[in-house]
Amino acid sequence: MDLQTSVFLLFVLFAEGHSLQCYQCRNRDDSCSSQIVETCHSESAKCMSSTSLLQSGGHTTTVRGKGCSADCPSGSLNYGIMRTVVACCETDLCNAQNTPDPRTMIPNGKKCYYCDEKSCLNIMSCSESEDGCITITPKNLKEKENGPEVISCCSGNLCNGAQSVTHSFLFLFCSLLSCILLH
Incomplete structure (x- = not known):
C-alpha cells in the first residue's frame, strides 16, 4: 500500500x-x-x-x-x-x-405581544437579532386537551396580536354578510 x-x-x-x-x-x-x-x-x-x-x-x-x-x-x-x-x-x-x-x-425598536397568566395583551420590546413574533394556538380550541399546536411567525411591530385576528374575522364576516344580502 x-x-x-x-x-x-x-x-x-x-x-x-x-x-x-x-x-x-x-x-x-x-x-x-x-x-x-x-x-x-x-x-x-x-x-x-x-x-x-x-x-x-x-x-x-x-x-x-x-x-x-x-x-x-x-x-x-x-x-x-x-x-x-x-x-x-x-x-x-x-x-x-x-x-x-x-x-x-440592546433594544432594536420592534415589539411583540406576549401572554402571561392574566392577559395576552402584554407588549415586550425585542432586542438585537430578534426580528419576528410568534403566535402559538391550540389546534382545537373547543376541547381542553393538550394536543398539537399551530405555531405561526410574522414580522413587523405587534403583528402577533389579537387585533390582526379581529380584522381578519371582520373582513370574513362582512364578505359573508354581503354575499347573503346580494343573493
Whole structure:
C-alpha cells in the first residue's frame, strides 16, 4: 500500500473516532461555576452555552446552561416572562464563555405581544437579532386537551396580536354578510 493511501486511511479512522468535547454545567445557577468536560454522543455536533432570564411574581432568576447539542440555533428568544440567549460552536471546549445576560442586550425598536397568566395583551420590546413574533394556538380550541399546536411567525411591530385576528374575522364576516344580502 502506498504512503498516500495509508495517510488517507489513518485520517479517516482518526476522524471517525474523535468525539466532540464540550463544557457542561453541573449547577445551572447564575454563575455556572461548576463545569465538567462532557464527551458528546455521535449525533451531537455542537457545543452550546445559554443564559435564561425568568421573571415570575416580581422575582427574576438567571439560569445558565452548557453542554452538547445535536441541533443548536444560535440567537435569542424572548417570551416575555422568559428571555434566552443561546450560542453554539463546533470545536472542542469552545463553550467556555457564558453567553451574555439578556438584560444587557440592546433594544432594536420592534415589539411583540406576549401572554402571561392574566392577559395576552402584554407588549415586550425585542432586542438585537430578534426580528419576528410568534403566535402559538391550540389546534382545537373547543376541547381542553393538550394536543398539537399551530405555531405561526410574522414580522413587523405587534403583528402577533389579537387585533390582526379581529380584522381578519371582520373582513370574513362582512364578505359573508354581503354575499347573503346580494343573493
